[in-house]
Amino acid sequence: MDFNLSSEHKMVQRMVRDFAQKEVAPVIKEWDRKQDMAPFVLPRMAELGILGVCIPVRYGGQGMDYITLGLVCEELEAIDSTLRVVMSVHMGLCCLGIFQLGTEEQKHEHLIPLARGEKIGAYGLTEPGVGSDPANISSTARLERDEYIINGEKMWISLATKAHTVLWFARTAPKGEIPHEGITAFILDTSLAGVTRGDIHGKLGVRAGSTGWINCQDVRLPMGNRLGEEGEGFKIAMSCLDNGRYTVGSGAVGLIRACIEASVSYANERHAFGRPISRFQLIQQKIAKMAQSYEAARLLNLQAGWMKNQGLRNTKETSLAKWFATDASFAAASEAIQVHGAYGYSDEYDVERFLRNARGGIIYEGSSEIQTLIQAGYALGLRDDSPLRCELPGYDPDDWQTGA
Amino acid sequence: MNIVVCVKQAPDTAATVTVQDGKVSWGDAPLVLNPWDEYAVEQALLTKEEHGGKITAISLGPEDAKEALKTALAMGVDEAILVSDPAFAGADTLVASKVLAAAISKVEAVDLIFFGRSAVDSDSGVLGAQVARRLGWPSLSLVAAVNNLSPEGGTIEVERMIDEGRQIVKGSLPVVVSVVKGINEPRYPSFMGIRKASRAEIPLWTAVDLGLTAVPSPAMTWPEIFAPLKIETKCEFIEGETPVVIAEKLADRLMEEKVI
Numbered sequence A: 001m002d003f004n005l006s007s008e009h010k011m012v013q014r015m016v017r018d019f020a021q022k023e024v025a026p027v028i029k030e031w032d033r034k035q036d037m038a039p040f041v042l043p044r045m046a047e048l049g050i051l052g053v054c055i056p057v058r059y060g061g062q063g064m065d066y067i068t069l070g071l072v073c074e075e076l077e078a079i080d081s082t083l084r085v086v087m088s089v090h091m092g093l094c095c096l097g098i099f100q101l102g103t104e105e106q107k108h109e110h111l112i113p114l115a116r117g118e119k120i121g122a123y124g125l126t127e128p129g130v131g132s133d134p135a136n137i138s139s140t141a142r143l144e145r146d147e148y149i150i151n152g153e154k155m156w157i158s159l160a161t162k163a164h165t166v167l168w169f170a171r172t173a174p175k176g177e178i179p180h181e182g183i184t185a186f187i188l189d190t191s192l193a194g195v196t197r198g199d200i201h202g203k204l205g206v207r208a209g210s211t212g213w214i215n216c217q218d219v220r221l222p223m224g225n226r227l228g229e230e231g232e233g234f235k236i237a238m239s240c241l242d243n244g245r246y247t248v249g250s251g252a253v254g255l256i257r258a259c260i261e262a263s264v265s266y267a268n269e270r271h272a273f274g275r276p277i278s279r280f281q282l283i284q285q286k287i288a289k290m291a292q293s294y295e296a297a298r299l300l301n302l303q304a305g306w307m308k309n310q311g312l313r314n315t316k317e318t319s320l321a322k323w324f325a326t327d328a329s330f331a332a333a334s335e336a337i338q339v340h341g342a343y344g345y346s347d348e349y350d351v352e353r354f355l356r357n358a359r360g361g362i363i364y365e366g367s368s369e370i371q372t373l374i375q376a377g378y379a380l381g382l383r384d385d386s387p388l389r390c391e392l393p394g395y396d397p398d399d400w401q402t403g404a
Numbered sequence B: 001m002n003i004v005v006c007v008k009q010a011p012d013t014a015a016t017v018t019v020q021d022g023k024v025s026w027g028d029a030p031l032v033l034n035p036w037d038e039y040a041v042e043q044a045l046l047t048k049e050e051h052g053g054k055i056t057a058i059s060l061g062p063e064d065a066k067e068a069l070k071t072a073l074a075m076g077v078d079e080a081i082l083v084s085d086p087a088f089a090g091a092d093t094l095v096a097s098k099v100l101a102a103a104i105s106k107v108e109a110v111d112l113i114f115f116g117r118s119a120v121d122s123d124s125g126v127l128g129a130q131v132a133r134r135l136g137w138p139s140l141s142l143v144a145a146v147n148n149l150s151p152e153g154g155t156i157e158v159e160r161m162i163d164e165g166r167q168i169v170k171g172s173l174p175v176v177v178s179v180v181k182g183i184n185e186p187r188y189p190s191f192m193g194i195r196k197a198s199r200a201e202i203p204l205w206t207a208v209d210l211g212l213t214a215v216p217s218p219a220m221t222w223p224e225i226f227a228p229l230k231i232e233t234k235c236e237f238i239e240g241e242t243p244v245v246i247a248e249k250l251a252d253r254l255m256e257e258k259v260i
């Protein structure tokens, strides 16, 4: 067993860390307060190649592996969760979804501009009335000659107002005995007539990002924009989540790390009762707990990334990694505030933002309750991974980097 | 143009450096490309982008100095060479300059060599000048801008950052240029560069390869290194009824402390 990162991994880690620290960290509080995304973030991530990190070079990407994707998420979320959210929806859910399930034509038309960062991707599953049980969505798609007519509303969609391409899930058959059977996936172009959208303000966290709603009213989508087969949409949605959850979990590892760094430096500086508070065992305990969860969360996520590289099914491992890491990141942020005392309660320090941001991770991409049910299902033998028509391709460095 | 850039592997500046028993230690902090040398690499890349040519990065150091060279490759230099030999251990700048000059002489028809301002660890800041002396080339140090470079005319004009201001200096090629921070904004390595760097075979040149039969022993040693004494800072608030009273009290205190 080899726990070493390659020199390629380390160089990417450093590059992304430099970008996030030098360019985003100095202005993040300002944008968080404004509740808006800094306009340079997406173009800069595109320019640096981050938006195509783990897509083969021939599809416009950088040809790195899935571990690199996880490391990128860790570095980004160590500065701000909104940066990692970009990787979750654009890369994890949208790009990898098209990469896994799209036809060659769809990859050329849609994946290449996404991987190059010329276009931004998003994922539209949640609706105003349905989140945890997406089998019950009510958005519809009706086939009329060679076009689908899309109607419905999606809610809580990350990058709603920034995205050009949205994986959109809609019902092509009315709800029957087995509700998830009538769902189909589409590659929606947000510039089409009938698409309207907006951002939600007043969120607890990820304020320097975009989260919003998208509405489709009689949007005419060419048949070629259907991803996979009719009725396959639910499986596609779940399969995409295997990748989205990996980015959320890996990002949470970075958030825990940021909590440790902030807490260690503050605890060494702040004095109480005549000594640095880092000398009190109750403070040490908090930091030790963070260190413990950082290592465990990191290993769980690296395992999931390794399985992806090998082309192994990883629904169970990824769900576990996401569940553990996001719960732990919230706990770490809460304790980091405690270490900072009253100062932690103000936005003069980063830890209050960490807490607000960490809170989202235990809701989106399957809440912690849903991950608990999934794990219980596996443990009790009540759940089995049914094979997919197209599995996510494993990593092949030679194949992924040809055309470079 | 044939460009060489000399780079050193140095501890990450975020590392906590301690002194134990006269030896410097930065624990297990990662080793990186000397931050000052990022400017030298960037300047080499900018020069190549404008005038064409080839860039070779050279580092003298142990085997793991390859990582610094990989960073230079990932940023975009064409080739990298590691100069390493047990005989070079403990080298001072006189020895290092001899070895580097020998290595540079092995690279074909070099027109221009870039150095950083200094290495963040040993911080002598003289290696560029010494290498120039060994090669018999002009040395342009503390360069903050290259105003003009004519490969055809064989001339260069730079601005040197000196205490009194900026000094314009003209010189002829081949030349050694050591650059200061702020001459440019070093780029991040690109993914393409990272892929290339991680696969690159970095040749290793030993003393024998450089034709150095006898490596001189260092003229300088570091008999002792100690950490500077910690300065204790205390904060004192001067209070008073009016600004005038406060100012008077402040002036008294400053005189008491012999500050004014």
Ligand SMILES: Cc1cc2nc3c(=O)[nH]c(=O)nc-3n(C[C@@H](O)[C@H](O)[C@H](O)COP(=O)(O)OP(=O)(O)OC[C@H]3O[C@@H](n4cnc5c(N)ncnc54)[C@H](O)[C@@H]3O)c2cc1C
Pocket: B006, B007, B008, B009, B034, B036, B037, B040, B058, B059, B060, B061, B062, B088, B089, B090, B091, B092, B093, B096, B100, B114, B115, B116, B117, B118, B119, B120, B121, B122, B123, B124, B125, B126, B127, B128, B218, B220, B221, B222
């Ligand atoms: C007693 C003593 C023991 C030493 N032991 C060792 C040892 O065991 N191993 C070891 O590697 N070094 C050792 N050194 C450092 C020695 O290699 C040189 O002193 C050093 O390389 C140059 O000095 P500097 O680091 O202060 O560079 P500076 O003169 O401050 O550097 C100026 C510029 O020169 C270039 N440069 C500096 N160093 C190198 C390099 N190594 N290769 C290519 N370009 C470079 C960079 O562009 C840098 O920005 C030792 C030095 C002393 C005095």
Ligand SMILES: Cc1cc2nc3c(=O)[nH]c(=O)nc-3n(C[C@H](O)[C@H](O)[C@H](O)COP(=O)(O)OP(=O)(O)OC[C@H]3O[C@@H](n4cnc5c(N)ncnc54)[C@H](O)[C@@H]3O)c2cc1C
Pocket: A089, A122, A123, A124, A125, A126, A129, A130, A131, A132, A133, A155, A156, A157, A158, A159, A206, A211, A360, A363, A364, A365, A366, A367, A368, A369, A370, A373
């Ligand atoms: C910042 C943010 C970004 C988001 N981005 C996206 C996006 O890009 N795309 C997208 O499609 N969606 C997105 N979402 C939506 C997110 O995935 C949903 O909020 C999530 O799936 C939960 O759904 P819900 O909010 O409707 O909660 P509900 O499903 O209404 O659940 C409410 C509560 O009940 C619990 N619960 C539900 N079912 C069970 C059960 N069977 N057993 C026990 N407890 C249960 C839940 O865990 C939760 O605590 C985002 C949400 C947020 C906050």
